[in-house]
Amino acid sequence: MSDAPPTTPPIPTADPLSTRALRTARGWDxxxxxxxxxxxxxxxxxxxxxxxxxxxxxxxxxxxxxxxxxxxxxxxxxxxxxxxxxxxxxxxxxxxxxxxxxxxxxxxxxxxxxxxxxxxxxxxxxxxxxxxxxxxxxxxxxxxxxxxxxxxxxxxxxxxxxxxxxxxxxxxxxxxxxxxxxxxxxxxxxxxxxxxxxxxxxxxxxxxxxxxxxxxxxxxxxxxxxxxxxxxxxxxxxxxxxxGDEPFLALPDFVLAHRWEFVLVAVLGALAGVVGVAFTRILYAIEDLCDRVWRGPEWLRPAVGGLALGALLLALPEMYGVGYPVLGNAVDGRYAVGFLLVLLVGKMIATSLTIGIGGSGGVFAPSLFLGAMLGAAFGEVAGRFSGGDVSQVGTYALIGMGAVFAGSARAPITAVVILFELTGEYSIILPMMVAIVLATGVSHRLSADTIYTLKLRRRGIDLARPELIRPTRRIADLMVPVPEPVREGERLVDVADRLAASGAGVLPVVDAAGVFRGTVTARSAAQQLASGSHDADPVSLVAGWTVRLRSDETLADGLAALERSGAAAVPVHGPVGSDAEDEVVGWLTYQATLAAPALR
Missing domain, CATH: 1.10.3080.10 (Clc chloride channel)
Structure with a gap:
């Protein structure tokens, strides 16, 4: 006889045919x-x-x-x-x-x-x-x-x-x-x-x-x-x-009255780039402040923080919700310059506070709001200095909307396209492109990140430079061999010692056909034995898995699965689309994740 230690038999799937064999047998799949x-x-x-x-x-x-x-x-x-x-x-x-x-x-x-x-x-x-x-x-x-x-x-x-x-x-x-x-x-x-x-x-x-x-x-x-x-x-x-077929904002037709106003458009574009970067920095600064101040449970944070947001809304109710009616009023020239600037600063703070307290919502519409306030204020000032010989306020408000979005998100093509779809006015495209390009350039000079990528960089991820992204450890690199399974029909008292000796206190369970059914833990077995049910079938104690952990997922996914399970080990299945996607190919334990070499 060979002196080699016995190997753990693989856990078969319900159908012995592979996925490719099934395709052949059924014809068209x-x-x-x-x-x-x-x-x-x-x-x-x-x-x-x-x-x-x-x-x-x-x-x-x-x-x-x-x-x-x-x-x-x-x-x-x-x-x-x-x-x-x-x-x-x-x-x-x-x-x-x-x-x-x-x-x-x-x-x-x-x-x-x-x-x-x-x-x-x-x-x-x-x-x-x-x-x-x-x-x-x-x-x-x-x-x-x-x-x-x-x-x-x-x-x-x-x-x-x-x-x-x-x-x-x-x-x-x-x-x-x-x-x-x-x-x-x-x-x-x-x-x-x-x-x-x-x-x-x-x-x-x-x-x-x-x-x-x-x-x-x-x-x-x-x-x-x-x-x-x-x-x-x-x-x-x-x-x-x-x-219905109405755009989300109803805007009148706009045109640039004079060619020399391209100079004003360029200045507005540069200012919009600054405002876009300022919005990004204020957003994350307030989020960091909320993180430092809050010491309670995360589920309660939006409610308690809601008091601060409510106080701001009491002082400036125009900040309630998305704010499209206020944006429309600014485009129509209904606000004075001073109030436009108050609304601009207020929106930055209100949006940042909403996100900082744990709220859920986008920053695209707020960036359009900021651009409308900036552009309308700029148009009002330009009109006063020129004696009214400039385009209407709404034209500058519209250009400001696209430019501030481009300055914060650095997505110039999207900015041009969405403003064109809002107006359907081709004549506004050229000044819009000038402002958006300048806003994007100023934003790039002032900040390496956009309002979207900065959140990822703070996690150590730079999408613009994939070679600098830290390698992500996969479950396949960490999993250990599948332990010998508990089989249907075995007496619980006979597998108690194996559970206790398994290290993680968790073993896979298979039915009479050898198909994986779930896991059984030492804790559930001990509770059953304490009640006197020594002959119980382990299958009756199975903890099923509705969300499968797969070998191509990351260490973060594995730790989340371990936390959700409440156990010290979880089964690992093959990648989606592979022939092993329905098979248990490994076993992930807390010990394995802790023993993994540190990422460099």
Whole structure:
């Protein structure tokens, strides 16, 4: 006999045939068609576009519902300082309580179900595409929709674009995961979801396309571009059928009256670049301040911080919610220069505070708001010094909107396209491009990061320089061999010693056919033995796994899975799309993660 130690037998899957054998046996395989063919990717892109439209419609309805419930108005910013008809005896002071009430609901929702739904959303999608192969947890879509709608409805001074990008992207990732797509194709579906969400929410399909390509994928490959365009068009068509064909902002026609005003446009562009960088720095400075001040549980942070936000809303009720009515008034020239500057500074603080206390919402709409205030103020001043011989205030406000967004997000193509879609006025394109290019250049000179990438850099991730990104340790590098499984029919008393000696106190359980059923822990076995059930079948104590940890996931994913399980070890399955995706290929323990060599 050989002296070699016995090896642990692999845990077989339910079907002994491999995935390829199944394809051959069945002939045409729908899942294989979706996974491998251009036609399959096209079908999924259309499905993601339609789904993103549906989610965007639901999201907008949720915002309207929660705004009505918490403020008593369809949009409180349209009538700032008014009473809430649900609690008229509170007068305008209800704004002190609205953010608190919203925070008490969405705080625990985000903390316990999807922590990545906190904040403005786009950096999380960028990270998922760049570092996680496009994988986003399915529950993010629902949690983000509810949390952001509650936050905005409760007075949070944030926008809709960040949430809908994350919601649509999560949908694309989920459908791609179900179809078991490769990482490259999964990333395309994530971009399709982002584009569809933007297109449906703002009735701007071109802006959705370029937002997804410029910021999410950072790639204009022909196939990706085509799929994203189809998803955006599908989403926009469905949203227009349901919500109407009006843009999210109704703006009059604008033209530049004199060619010499290009000089003024250039100055405005440079100022917008400065404002965009200032917005970015104030946002993260206030977020850091909130982190230093807060010492309580994270789920309670939005509610307690809501008191500070409510105080700001009491002083400046125009900051309630997204603020499109206020933006429209600025474009129409209804505010004096001094008040425009107050609104500009107030929006920076209100948005930053909303994010800092743990709120959920985007920064795209706030950047447009800031640009409108800056541009309108600039136009008013220019008109006074020129004796009124300049273009109307709204022209400068419109240019400022695109320029400040470009200065903060550094996405010049998206900035030009979305403002063109808002106005449909080609004559505004040339001055808009001048301002946007200068704003982007000034922003680049003042800061290495955008409002989106700075959040990632603070985590040690520089998407602009992949060679500097710290290597990510994969589960495949850390997992240990699968221990000998507990088999159906064994007496619990007979496997107790093996559980105790397993180190982690967790063993896999297989049924009579050898199919993995879950895990059994020493704690559950001890409790059963203490009750006198020595002959219990271990299968009755199985803890099932609804979310599988896979060998190509990261150490962070593994630690999260260990934390959710409450056990000291979890099973590891093969990568999605591989022949081993239904097999247990390894075992991850806390000891293995702690013993892993440090990343350099």
């Amino acid at each position: 729908a899942r294989h068609w979706l996974r491998e063919s251009d036609g399959g990717l096209l079908a999924l892109a259309l499905l993601v576009g339609a789904g993103a439209a549906g989610l965007a419609i639901v999201f907008r309805l949720l915002i309207h519902l929660f705004t009505e419930l918490l403020s008593g108005h369809a949009d409180y910013a349209a009538d700032p300082g008014a009473d809430n008809h649900w609690v008229p005896w509170l007068g305008p002071y209800f704004v002190l309580l609205a953010p608190v009430a919203a925070g008490l609901v969405y705080g625990p929702l985000v903390r316990y179900f999807a922590p990545e739904a906190r904040g403005h959303g786009v950096p999380e999608v960028m990270y998922a595409v760049a570092q996680r192969g496009g994988r986003i947890r399915p529950q993010v879509a629902g949690v983000k929709a509810l949390a952001s709608a509650l936050c905005i409805g409760g007075g949070g001074s944030v926008g809709r674009e960040g949430p809908i990008v994350q919601i649509g992207s999560a949908l694309g990732s989920t459908l791609g995961g179900v179809a078991r797509l490769s990482e490259a194709r999964l990333r395309v579906l994530v971009a399709c979801g982002a584009a569809g969400g933007i297109a449906a929410t703002f009735n701007a399909p071109l802006a959705g396309v370029f937002f997804a390509m410029e910021l999410i994928l950072a790639d204009f490959a022909a196939q990706s571009f085509g799929m994203v365009v189809l998803a955006a068009v599908t989403s926009s068509a469905i949203a227009r059928a349901a919500l």
